[in-house]
């Protein structure tokens with residue numbers, strides 16, 4: 737049997753996290769806040785990449801998982817500690833999944849999400865046919881160790897878009913996203929605990945915890 741064939745037929749057990757310190761490999765304060773809340777039950781210390789002064793790597797991959805792995809590996813290698821990265825974004829059906837992995841880049845160098853949300857509204861108005869206002873958030877989480885091992889999962893949350901933006905509790909694109917099953921309430925109008933019960937990030941966390949924690 738060739739090496740490739742052998743690898744594809746073997747079931748490799750996931751590596752579990754052991755230890756008390758896990759670096760949160762993100763420079764986005766909104767994400768760091770949510771990850772800390774979701775992780776608090778499993779890990780004692782979770783310094784963020786920003787707090788540790790780690791560089792922000794360029795996101796050169798073409799998938800959420802690829803970019804999450806790239807960020808987690810960069811932080812794990814730079815810190816010598818296991819690191820958790822999140823690559824996420826908003827995928828709009830009528831825009832063929834845009835802004836997707838470019839969600840942060842649509843906000844420009846000033847990270848202006850009023851601008852990014854207006855761009856979504858404009859592009860949606862220009863979209864061919866009326867393909868509707870369906871969208872979903874994606875969150876890929878990658879847990880990497882300094883030796884190069886990576887465990888990765890991907891979560892989603894589906895809903896519709898609304899304009900103008902409403903609410904001030906979340907971050908990023910939260911004010912234009914209405915999650916399914918919550919009437920007309922946007923992500924940014926939900927309390928953090930309510931968002932954590934249903935979000936794409938919480939969905940990814942449930943999978944990661946089952947694989948690597950507890």
Ligand SMILES: O=P(O)(O)OP(=O)(O)OP(=O)(O)OC[C@H]1O[C@@H](n2cnc3c(O)ncnc32)[C@H](O)[C@@H]1O
Nearest residue numbers: 762763764822823824825826839840907908909910
């Ligand atoms: O790469 P890091 O340092 O983690 O921070 P970032 O802001 O650049 O993060 P991403 O590259 O993953 O880009 C994802 C963008 O999608 C947006 N986004 C992700 N999750 C979101 C959520 O739960 N609510 C609203 N917007 C979200 C958010 O504004 C991010 O800027």
Ligand SMILES: [Mg+2]
Nearest residue numbers: 764795823840
């Ligand atoms: Mg980023």
